[in-house]
Amino acid sequence: MYTPVPRLILHPADPRYVPSDHNEIFKALLAIGLLTETTCDKHTYLAGKEFINLLTFLGCSPEIKLSPQDGENFCSISIPGYHEDNMLLGYTSTIIPRCPACKHKVNDWKQHIHDWKHGNHIYHCTECQQQTPVAELNWRQEGGYGHCAIIINHIHPHEAVPADKLLSTLQQASQTEWVYCYANN
Ligand SMILES: [Zn+2]
Known part of the structure; x- marks a missing residue:
């Protein structure tokens, strides 16, 4: 395993x-x-x-x-x-990224961000409609x-x-x- x-x-x-x-x-x-x-x-x-x-x-x-x-x-x-490519390098089990514009938490981010492995993929915020490359979400x-x-x-x-x-x-x-x-x- x-x-x-x-x-x-x-x-x-x-x-x-x-x-x-x-x-x-x-x-x-x-x-x-x-x-x-x-x-x-x-x-x-x-x-x-x-x-x-x-x-x-x-x-x-x-x-x-x-x-x-x-x-x-x-x-x-x-x-x-x-x-x-600009790729996800790693992440913790507890991470919940946030929209940098409205701070909305992207819960269940792997489900909501279709192509989360690629940093240039655009995340469309459901709260404020901001479009952000996933690499620029707040990963804290x-x-x-x-x-x-x-x-x-x-x-x-x-x-x-x-x-x-x-x-x-x-x-x-x-x-x-x-x-x-x-x-x-
Ligand atoms: Zn937002």
């Missing part, structure tokens, strides 16, 4: 942003010590020595597993290939769209946030602003 992995997803704030150089981002994350060059799965790297300092853990300090020797569910970093960090993402595996929703240094490093390497969301789908 497929068990979803809880994740912290870093992605460009602009869902339409198409990265030009994959390798620049990898090199920048290697340089600040978020990850190592050692892979543990396809496109997935072991945590680097600064990993724990590049995230801010909320609440009581958890026991974070950083290597396969620590047992299952250790944190790792995935840099998957780019999506050709419980969902995000884009062509690319850096995925930190085995971080639960709202367990940790990226440190400013991590987001600014991504911005410098890509010349675009980065934000984050959580997923456990």
